[in-house]
Amino acid sequence: MIERRYEQEEVDFVIVGAGAAGGVLAKELAEAGMSVVVLEAGPWRDPQHDFASDELSMKSLGWQETRLVSGSDPLTMGHNNSGYGVGGGTTHFTGVFLRFHASDFMTRTVDGVGEDWPIRYEDLEPFYDRSEREIAVSGPKHFPWGEFHGPYPYPEREPLSPNAYLFKIGCEKLAIRTVTSPLAILSAPFEGRPPCINRGFCNQGCMPNSKFSTLIVHVPKAVRAGAEVLADCMVTQVLMGADGRARGVAFRHEGREYEQRAKIVILSAFVVENPRLLLNSANAQFPDGLANSSGWVGRGIMVHSSHDVYGKFDEEVRLYKGTPVLASTQELYATDPKRGFARGYTLHAHGSRPLAIAQGITRSQPLDLKPNVPQAGVGSGSPPVWGERLRHMMLDYNHYSRVTLVGETLPGADNRVTLADEKDENGLPRAKVNYSYCDNDMKLIKHAVQTMSSIIKAAGGTPEFVVPDTAHLMGGCRMGTDPSSSVTDSFGRTHDIPNLYICDASLFVTSSGCNPTNTVMALAYRTAAHLIDKAKKLELQALQSRA
Amino acid sequence: MKNSKYPTYDVMEQQEHWDEHTRSIVSSRLVREHGYRFLTTVEAETLRAWCPLLVDDTRADIIQYVLCHIDETLEKNKGESQRKPGVPPERELLRSGLKAMEQAALSAHGRNFFHLDEETRRKLLTELSQADAEPSSVWNGVPQKELFGKVLALTVESYYSHPTVWSEIGYGGPAYPRGYVRTNIGQLDPWEAKAEP
Ligand SMILES: Cc1cc2nc3c(=O)[nH]c(=O)nc-3n(C[C@H](O)[C@H](O)[C@H](O)COP(=O)(O)OP(=O)(O)OC[C@H]3O[C@@H](n4cnc5c(N)ncnc54)[C@H](O)[C@@H]3O)c2cc1C
Ligand code: SF4
Numbered sequence: 001m002i003e004r005r006y007e008q009e010e011v012d013f014v015i016v017g018a019g020a021a022g023g024v025l026a027k028e029l030a031e032a033g034m035s036v037v038v039l040e041a042g043p044w045r046d047p048q049h050d051f052a053s054d055e056l057s058m059k060s061l062g063w064q065e066t067r068l069v070s071g072s073d074p075l076t077m078g079h080n081n082s083g084y085g086v087g088g089g090t091t092h093f094t095g096v097f098l099r100f101h102a103s104d105f106m107t108r109t110v111d112g113v114g115e116d117w118p119i120r121y122e123d124l125e126p127f128y129d130r131s132e133r134e135i136a137v138s139g140p141k142h143f144p145w146g147e148f149h150g151p152y153p154y155p156e157r158e159p160l161s162p163n164a165y166l167f168k169i170g171c172e173k174l175a176i177r178t179v180t181s182p183l184a185i186l187s188a189p190f191e192g193r194p195p196c197i198n199r200g201f202c203n204q205g206c207m208p209n210s211k212f213s214t215l216i217v218h219v220p221k222a223v224r225a226g227a228e229v230l231a232d233c234m235v236t237q238v239l240m241g242a243d244g245r246a247r248g249v250a251f252r253h254e255g256r257e258y259e260q261r262a263k264i265v266i267l268s269a270f271v272v273e274n275p276r277l278l279l280n281s282a283n284a285q286f287p288d289g290l291a292n293s294s295g296w297v298g299r300g301i302m303v304h305s306s307h308d309v310y311g312k313f314d315e316e317v318r319l320y321k322g323t324p325v326l327a328s329t330q331e332l333y334a335t336d337p338k339r340g341f342a343r344g345y346t347l348h349a350h351g352s353r354p355l356a357i358a359q360g361i362t363r364s365q366p367l368d369l370k371p372n373v374p375q376a377g378v379g380s381g382s383p384p385v386w387g388e389r390l391r392h393m394m395l396d397y398n399h400y401s402r403v404t405l406v407g408e409t410l411p412g413a414d415n416r417v418t419l420a421d422e423k424d425e426n427g428l429p430r431a432k433v434n435y436s437y438c439d440n441d442m443k444l445i446k447h448a449v450q451t452m453s454s455i456i457k458a459a460g461g462t463p464e465f466v467v468p469d470t471a472h473l474m475g476g477c478r479m480g481t482d483p484s485s486s487v488t489d490s491f492g493r494t495h496d497i498p499n500l501y502i503c504d505a506s507l508f509v510t511s512s513g514c515n516p517t518n519t520v521m522a523l524a525y526r527t528a529a530h531l532i533d534k535a536k537k538l539e540l541q542a543l544q545s546r547a
Numbered sequence: 548m549k550n551s552k553y554p555t556y557d558v559m560e561q562q563e564h565w566d567e568h569t570r571s572i573v574s575s576r577l578v579r580e581h582g583y584r585f586l587t588t589v590e591a592e593t594l595r596a597w598c599p600l601l602v603d604d605t606r607a608d609i610i611q612y613v614l615c616h617i618d619e620t621l622e623k624n625k626g627e628s629q630r631k632p633g634v635p636p637e638r639e640l641l642r643s644g645l646k647a648m649e650q651a652a653l654s655a656h657g658r659n660f661f662h663l664d665e666e667t668r669r670k671l672l673t674e675l676s677q678a679d680a681e682p683s684s685v686w687n688g689v690p691q692k693e694l695f696g697k698v699l700a701l702t703v704e705s706y707y708s709h710p711t712v713w714s715e716i717g718y719g720g721p722a723y724p725r726g727y728v729r730t731n732i733g734q735l736d737p738w739e740a741k742a743e744p
Contacts, residue, residue, distance in 0.1 A: 048566070049568055050568070051568075052566070052568050052569040052572050052721070053565065053566070053569045053720070053721030053722055053723050054569055054572050054573060054708070054721065055704075055708065056704055056705065056708040057572050060625075062628065063628070064625045064626035064627075064628055065625075065626040065628075066626045066627045066628065066629065066630050066636070067628070067629050067630075068629070068630055068631065068632050069629040069630070069631060070631060070632055074629070074631060075629065076628070076629060077628045077629040078626075078628025078629065079628070080628075159730050159731060160730065161730050162730060162731065162732045162733070162734075165731065165732050166732065196726075197722075197723075197724075197725075197726025197727070198726045198727040198728070198730055199722035199723055199725075199726035199727065200722065200726075200727070201722065201723070207566065207723040207724075208723065208724070208726075315732065315733060316717075316733070316742065317732075318717075318719070318739075320718055320719050321719070321727050321730050322727060322730045353718070354707040354708070354712070354713060354716060354718050355703075355704055355707050355708060358703050358704075358706075358707040359700065359703055359704065362699055362700070362703055383676050383677055384676055384695070384696060384699060386600075386601045386602075386676070386699055386703075387600055387601060387602070387603045387669070388603045390601075390602065390603065390703070391549075391602060391603040391604065392549050394707070394716055395549055395550070395551060395552065395715070395716060397716040397717065397718065398552070398716070398717045398718075398740075398742075420632070432632070433629075
């Protein structure tokens with residue numbers, strides 16, 4: 001049984017998913033005095049008792065339920081990109097906290113690729129400020145790229161890790177500027193949380209609470225302000241009224257079905273589950289799924305190409321030491337016509353632990369730096385590495401360094417989430433995720449792998465192999481001004497259903513070449529401000545009509 | 548034969564500095580538990596002849612942990628994160644795949660897979676990894692690369708979670724509540740593995 005405060009009531013907001021966006025929305029709306037219920041499919045964990053310094057057991061922080069993956073570059077899901085439980089992806093994200101550049105909102109205008117967003121950098125700027133201030137992001141005094149040049153709320157991290165120092169040495173030799181990465185990780189105490197102790201397990205959940213997550217920051221504040229957050233509650237359907245408006249949602253808890261009514265339904269269930277929910281909620285009035293008159297629900301999903309290049313050094317590097325990402329460059333972020341592809345990328349020095357590197361090695365590809373040979377994508381390439389070769393490489397674990405790519409990929413209509421014929425244990429159709437890189441993506445990857453290899457070489461190492469990988473998911477319910485080619489307006493309000501909102505990474509129109517979560521949260525702050533503003537106006541109207 | 552650079556380092560000596568939850572998770576990997584809840588005895592023996600080749604290590608206790616991990620994963624059936632369309636769910640894939648390997652061994656060599664010598668087993672696995680395993684009557688309906696990849700992934704994730712293997716590669720292991728202080732290039736905190744000449 002589940003205890004509920006609003007079982008018989010219609011609340012102002014029901015939010016599906018307590019991740020990056022859901023956490024921010026819950027806090028903002030509850031603090032503004034609205035009644036809020038948050039339904040989260042996964043558990044509510046206690047960092048000090050439920051997290052562990054262990055890769056294998058902490059795979060459970062990811063969404064493990066099976067998704068079907070197809071396309072020429074089928075995605076690795078689970079811990080690789082999807083959160084599960086209060087905090088969502090922020091419990092196991094790496095904490096890199098970057099802003100989009102102005103050009104990221106207008107790639108069609110600037111470079112003739114992708115699509116323009118219905119907002120510009122200036123629209124999000126105040127919300128980036130808030131999102132960074134409220135969690136005391138640490139970062140450099142001066143950030144040389146994009147529109148925001150610092151300073152960050154908290155000083156940059158110090159000391160760095162051996163791998164980050166090597167990256168900085170390599171970049172300096174090549175005249176590539178680097179910074180100590182802006183991180184949602186504390187460099188000094190803040191709101192009762194201690195600074196980072198450099199243990200390096202950010203992807204397994206931060207036990208001392210030095211790394212921000214909505215589990216430890218936004219959700220507790222939301223609860224203090226009166227929000228009801230219910231864990232282990234999987235939403236299975238958006239309930240519709242005959243008037244074409246959403247009534248609320250149906251959800252499942254320990255095998256039983258429940259309903260929650262709400263004036264406004266907000267889906268913050270991420271890139272795969274939002275489309276799955278919308279498509280699954282199809283009815284006679286919305287036969288192709290809710291909010292899908294454009295046909296864009298589930299389409300235009302994007303990843304970041306995230307190839308890792310590993311190099312070997314004579315001296316020890318010890319990739320397990322320190323926060324995984326501590327040094328970065330965006331020197332290759334902007335489009336450069338000389339490179340023969342549009343858009344660009346961020347590079348990070350990135351730590352790695354035994355399980356991740358061993359699994360990477362099994363999927364690794366030899367480096368082929370000849371200009372005209374495409375670097376293998378995820379689904380292609382040479383046979384797996386195993387046996388003696390794997391063991392020998394792993395005996396050199398402490399001598400490897402690693403550089404990781406966060407590369408922009410262009411949106412494609414066929415990169416999409418649909419419903420599979422196969423059903424899960426609850427009888428819901430599984431999500432099917434189709435993904436293939438396009439030609440521009442492959443050229444960008446090739447260029448980045450060359451750059452990463454030269455950085456390792458310049459630092460005194462030998463680039464040895466590359467692991468084709470992807471990171472982050474975005475899109476699938478993109479925002480836009482044209483209802484025939486987008487799902488929501490710039491605030492996440494669906495074009496088709498006036499009281500159904502979507503707010504999280506699935507709103508992204510293009511991927512940018514940097515880590516997405518600061519933008520996810522800034523969008524959530526913006527949507528919350530819009531909803532609060534609207535509610536106040538309605539209240540005012542109601543007052544006036546009564547007067 | 549390439550050996551550990553840290554032959555006397557034992558990460559378990561640091562366990563008093565780990566939090567309780569992590570300590571119980573890691574030390575449970577040292578316990579040799581034999582009851583299988585999903586695998587049959589024949590399946591387990593087939594895997595015992597299979598997994599050591601994937602990680603180039605025949606130590607019985609570590610391989611036993613790997614088998615227990617595979618058994619537990621299949622028993623719990625929590626979800627595979629992802630699977631390609633047309634590939635059977637992992638329980639079915641493993642069950643039919645192990646059976647096919649048995650039959651392939653019997654038809655080509657007249658013996659169980661686990662009775663074949665190492666070279667022959669390695670050859671069969673190499674063929675499987677490239678989807679070249681024969682005869683097609685036996686492998687019909689079993690996606691070979693996926694089968695190979697699934698056993699490899701389950702083996703590697705458990706093998707490289709075993710504290711003995713952590714010690715050998717010089718991995719510092721769990722780090723909470725104690726983190727790292729000396730993190731410059733070449734610096735070591737006192738409890739880290741030191742390379743021995
Ligand atoms: C390993 C890893 C490292 C990362 N590192 C970085 C980084 O360094 N920097 C960065 O910017 N980003 C990083 N990210 C990405 C970041 O985690 C995501 O961008 C972010 O979490 C997306 O936020 P969201 O609100 O869109 O979704 P999420 O945070 O994923 O939240 C969605 C929530 O919805 C829940 N849910 C889904 N379906 C339902 C349903 N039907 N009913 C109820 N609840 C449901 C899920 O359980 C989940 O908790 C990383 C991600 C991973 C996986
Ligand atoms: S490295 Fe720092 S932020 Fe990351 S998990 Fe450890 S203490 Fe937390």
